[in-house]
Amino acid sequence: MFQEFRHLRLQDASDVDHLLAPSQVRPPATLRSPALAVMTDFTEISPVTVPAGWQIDTALEWMKSQHVRMLFVVDDHGHFAGVITARDIAGGKAMAYARQNGIDLSDVQVRHIMVSRLTIRALTYEQVADATVGDVMLTMQGSGDQHVVVIDEGYAGVKRVRGVISASDISRLLKVSFEVMYEAKTFAEIEKIVAHGGEL
Known part of the structure; x- marks a missing residue:
């Protein structure tokens, strides 16, 4: 039985x-x-997902337990529906939704405040494979996004989310606070910040 090993x-x-x-x-x-x-x-690495019907406080606890600041939202069929970030939940977005709809904050669900896939801007895997960290950094600095979704095309032309790039991962890799990078006025300034470990 084990002859091949x-x-x-x-x-x-x-x-x-x-x-x-x-x-x-x-x-x-x-x-x-x-x-x-x-x-x-x-x-x-498998994406960290959350059902659209979860309450936001449960979703925030799930984020903390998974050590992420963004979750991929899935609908009742397990399909990609959008994203939700810690900032969406802890910021004023959830409170505003509760106030506008006359409900308790504890009744606000992920689906109510997530960023729908209909409005998400993404990069293709081909773009990322042909880019540098600086290219992505500049793109995110320009858009103000903390996360960028990466998409690709699978077999039979099926589009899917292939990955994600987060500001915190860039910050960790370069050992520089992303907030400091956002404050930089020019790309040369960003290079200087990286070269000097976060100091101008």
Whole structure:
């Protein structure tokens, strides 16, 4: 039954002192690094989703438990319906909806304040694969978006969400506060901020 497999010879690890970390094998990221370095790719990591009918406080707790600041909203059929961010829930959007509709804040659902897929602006996977971190950074700075959805086309021309790029991931990669980057007036200023570890 096991004829196609073989025993591997186990090695002695008593003389091994070091643990390898990504920072030891990857060059430091810069604005010229490939944009794919900051994309969460759903072929490798599953998207964190939330049903459209969930109450917003439950959705916020789910975000916290998953260590994300954005959730992909799915409808009753499991299809992509939109996105909702921590800012949407904790900001004035939920309160305004409750006030306008005469309901308690606890009754506001994800579907009420999410950003619908009908209004989401995205980048294609091809654009991202051909771009640098700086290109994406400049695009997000110009749009004011904290997240950018990445789409591609699967078999038979089916469009799908392939991944997401978040401001916080760019910030983590470059080791610079994204707020500081948003305040920069020129691209040269952004490069200077990155080169000096967040200081002008």
